[in-house]
Amino acid sequence: MHLDGSPGYRAHVQFRVDRVPASMTWELRQTVLRPHQTIDQLALPDDDELSTGSFAAINADEEVVGTVRVAPASPPFPVGLYAPANSPTWQLRGMATREDVRTLGIGTALLGRVVRQVADDGGGLIWCNARVPAIDFYRRGGFVTHGDVWEEPDIGPHVVMWRTV
Numbered sequence: 001m002h003l004d005g006s007p008g009y010r011a012h013v014q015f016r017v018d019r020v021p022a023s024m025t026w027e028l029r030q031t032v033l034r035p036h037q038t039i040d041q042l043a044l045p046d047d048d049e050l051s052t053g054s055f056a057a058i059n060a061d062e063e064v065v066g067t068v069r070v071a072p073a074s075p076p077f078p079v080g081l082y083a084p085a086n087s088p089t090w091q092l093r094g095m096a097t098r099e100d101v102r103t104l105g106i107g108t109a110l111l112g113r114v115v116r117q118v119a120d121d122g123g124g125l126i127w128c129n130a131r132v133p134a135i136d137f138y139r140r141g142g143f144v145t146h147g148d149v150w151e152e153p154d155i156g157p158h159v160v161m162w163r164t165v
Contacts, residue, residue, distance in 0.1 A: 017055055055070075070126065075146075107137060130158060146160045
C-alpha cells in the first residue's frame with residue numbers, strides 16, 4: 001500500500017539530474033549514508049577538482065532527492081584483472097536516494113549519468129565500495145563483485161564492485 005492508501009500502482013516523481021557543486025549533495029549524503037558524521041565531515045579533498053563529477057537528482061520542488069559522485073581513483077585491486085592495465089579508473093561514491101522516493105528510477109538515472117560522464121571522459125573502469133543491501137541495484141547497472149564482504153565501522157557491510165565503460 002502506498003502512502004496515499006492506494007494499492008497496486010507506483011508513485012511518480014518528476015526529477016532532473018544535474019551536475020552540481022559537491023556541497024549541494026552533502027545534506028542528503030549525511031542523512032542517508034553517514035548520520036554519524038557532521039555535514040562538514042563529508043567534504044572530500046578532490047570535491048572541487050574538474051575531473052570530479054557530483055550529480056544530484058532534483059525534484060520539481062528543487063529538492064535534492066538523490067546524489068552520486070565519481071572521480072578518478074585507483075581501485076583496491078590490479079586494474080589488469082578486469083581491464084587493460086593502463087585503463088583510466090573511476091570511483092563512484094556517495095550514492096544516495098531519499099527514502100521516500102526510492103524504487104522510482106532516481107538511482108538508475110544517477111548511475112546512468114555517471115556512466116555517461118565516464119564514457120564522455122574516454123571510458124575506463126568504474127568501481128565502488130557497495131553496501132551489501134545495494135548489490136542487486138549495482139548488478140542491474142552492470143557491476144560485478146570483487147573480493148569478500150567486509151564490515152565498514154559505523155556504516156555496515158560492504159563489497160567492492162566494478163564495471164567497465
